[in-house]
Amino acid sequence: xxxxxxxxxxxxxxxxxxxxxxxxxxxxxxxxxxxxxxxxxxxxxxxxxxxxxxxxxxxxxxxxxxxxxxxxxxxxxxxxxxxxxxxxxxxxxxxxxxxxxxxxxxxxxxxxxxxxxxxxxxxxxxxxxxxxxxxxxxxxxxxxxxxxxxxxxxxxxxxxxxxxxxxxxxxxxxxxxxxxxxxxxxxxxxxxxxxxxxxxxxxxxxxxxxxxxxxxxxxxxxxxxxxxxxxxxxxxxxxxxxxxxxxxxxxxxxxxxxxxxxxxxxxxxxxxxxxxxxxxxxxxxxxxxxxxxxxxxxxxxxxxxxxxxxxxxxxxxxxxxxxxxxxxxxxxxxxxxxxxxxxxxxxxxxxxxxxxxxxxxxxxxxxxxxxxxxxxxxxxxxxxxxxxxxxxxxxxxxxxxxxxxxxxxxxxxxxxxxxxxxxxxxxxxxxxxxxxxxxxxxxxxxxxxxxxxxxxxxxxxxxxxxxxxxxxxxxxxxxxxxxxxxxxxxxxxxxxxxxxxx
Numbered sequence: 001x002x003x004x005x006x007x008x009x010x011x012x013x014x015x016x017x018x019x020x021x022x023x024x025x026x027x028x029x030x031x032x033x034x035x036x037x038x039x040x041x042x043x044x045x046x047x048x049x050x051x052x053x054x055x056x057x058x059x060x061x062x063x064x065x066x067x068x069x070x071x072x073x074x075x076x077x078x079x080x081x082x083x084x085x086x087x088x089x090x091x092x093x094x095x096x097x098x099x100x101x102x103x104x105x106x107x108x109x110x111x112x113x114x115x116x117x118x119x120x121x122x123x124x125x126x127x128x129x130x131x132x133x134x135x136x137x138x139x140x141x142x143x144x145x146x147x148x149x150x151x152x153x154x155x156x157x158x159x160x161x162x163x164x165x166x167x168x169x170x171x172x173x174x175x176x177x178x179x180x181x182x183x184x185x186x187x188x189x190x191x192x193x194x195x196x197x198x199x200x201x202x203x204x205x206x207x208x209x210x211x212x213x214x215x216x217x218x219x220x221x222x223x224x225x226x227x228x229x230x231x232x233x234x235x236x237x238x239x240x241x242x243x244x245x246x247x248x249x250x251x252x253x254x255x256x257x258x259x260x261x262x263x264x265x266x267x268x269x270x271x272x273x274x275x276x277x278x279x280x281x282x283x284x285x286x287x288x289x290x291x292x293x294x295x296x297x298x299x300x301x302x303x304x305x306x307x308x309x310x311x312x313x314x315x316x317x318x319x320x321x322x323x324x325x326x327x328x329x330x331x332x333x334x335x336x337x338x339x340x341x342x343x344x345x346x347x348x349x350x351x352x353x354x355x356x357x358x359x360x361x362x363x364x365x366x367x368x369x370x371x372x373x374x375x376x377x378x379x380x381x382x383x384x385x386x387x388x389x390x391x392x393x394x395x396x397x398x399x400x401x402x403x404x405x406x407x408x409x410x411x412x413x414x415x416x417x418x419x420x421x422x423x424x425x426x427x428x429x430x431x432x433x434x435x436x437x438x439x440x441x442x443x444x445x446x447x448x449x450x451x452x453x454x455x456x457x458x459x460x461x462x463x464x465x466x467x468x469x470x471x472x473x474x475x476x477x478x479x480x481x482x483x484x485x486x487x488x489x490x491x492x493x494x495x496x497x498x499x500x501x502x
Contacts, residue, residue, distance in 0.1 A: 197334040300364050
């Protein structure tokens with residue numbers, strides 16, 4: 001490889017540079033190969049040398065310095081102040097309207113050149129020119145937190161819940177959207193004590209972090225034991241500074257589950273279906289009225305379920321090859337589990353025993369049924385079953401035969417289907433029905449298939465084989481009508497058969 005001296009390299013650069021600039025891309029590559037071989041410089045450095053401007057030439061000036069001069073900047077400052085100091089993107093959008101309005105009222109008088117440059121300015125250029133002005137005015141851009149709230153919350157997996165003490169809750173949302181999350185819908189904030197299974201539910205009119213804090217405060221008051229910790233999923237209504245600050249001030253340990261690991265919240269997820277969905281169902285509820293009804297319903301549910309509804313609790317899980325065997329403790333209500341715990345205070349146990357003696361499970365169940373009826377009536381626009389408003393003795397007297405009515409929960413009853421009296425598509429035999437009636441009167445035993453063949457012979461393009469089932473239903477309806485006509489002594493007219501829908 002030949003390496004030239006420093007003086008010779010300068011002459012070589014001057015000789016090659018002009019030829020390099022006027023060459024095609026392929027020729028530039030060959031020139032660079034030759035130059036690097038002669039000079040010994042790196043190829044990337046050779047490219048920079050070829051693009052440099054000679055020292056005796058005036059370097060090219062940036063277009064922005066000429067286009068957006070001081071007059072444009074002064075106009076932008078005036079427009080920025082007139083728009084109440086909005087950001088560059090919003091300012092660019094309003095400049096045409098704002099500029100025209102200020103000129104019309106005599107606040108600005110721009111020459112045509114400056115006006116044209118102001119109207120053509122971009123949002124990035126506005127931010128760049130106004131940046132020192134904003135700093136002098138004490139305005140700073142809001143910076144995103146370098147550390148997300150989720151990073152500050154410790155993760156708790158499903159394996160970390162062994163031997164948990166009362167007061168550590170799992171919290172979650174149940175959405176009452178009827179299969180859709182569009183619009184305003186009610187949400188149930190559900191909290192389950194992992195140790196005992198004690199479950200609380202609060203109706204929220206929206207999923208919002210301040211409402212979550214208010215709901216947790218109410219849950220704190222209703223829980224029979226102090227709340228020591230909460231564990232949530234990664235919903236933004238939970239993972240935020242508002243809830244973190246609330247837990248810090250209340251002395252509550254705040255943890256979260258892993259993303260896409262439903263089993264980390266298995267306890268509250270199970271209660272979502274076994275309690276909330278069982279009581280409320282899957283229909284859509286929204287508005288203050290529905291929220292008030294649901295809140296009243298949950299007050300009866302919490303006492304009925306936690307005191308009078310025993311549930312299973314997993315004791316251990318063993319694996320034998322591909323089979324998993326689960327062993328459970330004897331069924332017990334959450335109230336009974338708390339009464340058996342030694343780490344529950346005696347005052348809390350006294351309150352629970354008094355509640356157990358005071359409450360009537362049948363009365364609570366009647367309140368639950370009334371609440372379900374009110375929700376169903378609100379959802380379906382119906383008055384509901386008046387029988388659900390009976391007295392306690394009347395409600396209890398129906399128990400022996402209540403099973404005959406099937407589903408007793410108004411929120412889970414299927415809507416009564418109404419007979420359809422309208423057509424969903426155009427009648428394919430509308431024009432030929434008169435002829436079909438004549439053929440049937442001449443030969444009542446004629447089959448629908450034969451009738452269709454005759455129609456196809458007259459107009460094959462209009463009548464297809466796929467219409468056979470429709471015609472069979474129409475012919476069957478005609479025969480049933482004729483049979484009723486014979487039974488009723490001719491009081492039913494044959495002309496009405498044409499109105500039978502297929």
